[in-house]
Amino acid sequence: MRTTVLCCLLFPALLSYGQKKPLDPSDYDGWQSIGEKLLSPDGEWLVYTITPQEGDGRLVIKATHGAYAKEIPRGAEAGITEDSRFLVFHIKPFYRDTREARIRKKTPDQFPKDSPAWIELGTDRLTLASIR
Numbered sequence: 001m002r003t004t005v006l007c008c009l010l011f012p013a014l015l016s017y018g019q020k021k022p023l024d025p026s027d028y029d030g031w032q033s034i035g036e037k038l039l040s041p042d043g044e045w046l047v048y049t050i051t052p053q054e055g056d057g058r059l060v061i062k063a064t065h066g067a068y069a070k071e072i073p074r075g076a077e078a079g080i081t082e083d084s085r086f087l088v089f090h091i092k093p094f095y096r097d098t099r100e101a102r103i104r105k106k107t108p109d110q111f112p113k114d115s116p117a118w119i120e121l122g123t124d125r126l127t128l129a130s131i132r
Helices: 002-018 095-103
Strands: 032-039 045-052 058-063 069-073 075-080 086-091 115-120 126-128
Touching: 032 075, 045 075, 058 075, 069 086, 069 115
Parallel strands: none
Antiparallel strands: 032 045, 045 058, 058 069, 075 086, 086 115, 115 126
16 A cells, blocks of 8 residues: 555656756757867877866866866867977957957958967966067
């Protein structure tokens, strides 16, 4: 008797738990993908980009041994030096600024520009290059 009552109470809960919400176009905007993937020549550093469908991406640096991890907002187009000491990359302009320039039909020279930067791997010493 107890088993029958317990089954009658649990069965509707299990049915409702198994139903999933259908996907709609607003769900796609939140999807992210892994873009560039790099492994340093000495195998100590893993670098990759996470790119959303719409918005600003980020560059992720992780040590393959140890707990070091760093995220750089809007980082992209990365390269690791041959001695595995530095990561050289671009910092992209904000998505909203680029989108606004596209909407206003600005010429390519009026668009916001990337900023070159580099970081010494294993440290937080980030250097932005100044372009004049």
